[in-house]
Amino acid sequence: MKKIYHLSTCKTCQRIIGELNGGEGFVLQDIKTEPITEAQLQEMYDMAGSYEALFTRRSRKYRAMGLHEQELGEADYKRLILEEYTFLKRPVVVVEDEIFIGNSKSVVAAAAEKAGIN
Known part of the structure; x- marks a missing residue:
């Protein structure tokens, strides 16, 4: 499976999808119009190892809700991501059994390599 969880209104996500062959061969899920399910989040968690990484x-x-002043645990991260799509670090690229989270050059390059995109 090759999938990208993204925001269609995010310029960074659009740029990265472009770098990944325009998303060709990937299932694209705009998390604003098609919210992630608990099962999808669990699948991401299983690959990432923590909700905090996501x-x-x-x-x-984050600041508006005063979360920067609180000590958050894994259960809090999970709940917040499911309640509010903007808390998911984007994009999340899944290729086979590997997950690539975020938009750093090294993460995008690793995702492209795993997907066979040069």
């Missing part, structure tokens, strides 16, 4: 603190709601 969670972004860059969301505007």
Whole structure:
């Protein structure tokens, strides 16, 4: 399976999808219009090893909700990601049994290599 969880309105996600052959061969899921399910999040967790790895603190709601002043645990990260799509670190690229989280050059390059894109 090759899948990209992204936001269609995010310029960074659009750029990365472009770098990944325009998403050709991938199932694209816009998490704003098609929210991730608990089962999908569990699958990502199983590959990533933690919900914290899937969670972004860059969301505007992170500070607005006062989360920066709280000690969050794995259950909190899971709940927040399911409640609010902006808390998922984007994009999340799944290729076979590997997960690539975020937009750093090294993560995108590793995802492209795993997907066979040069």
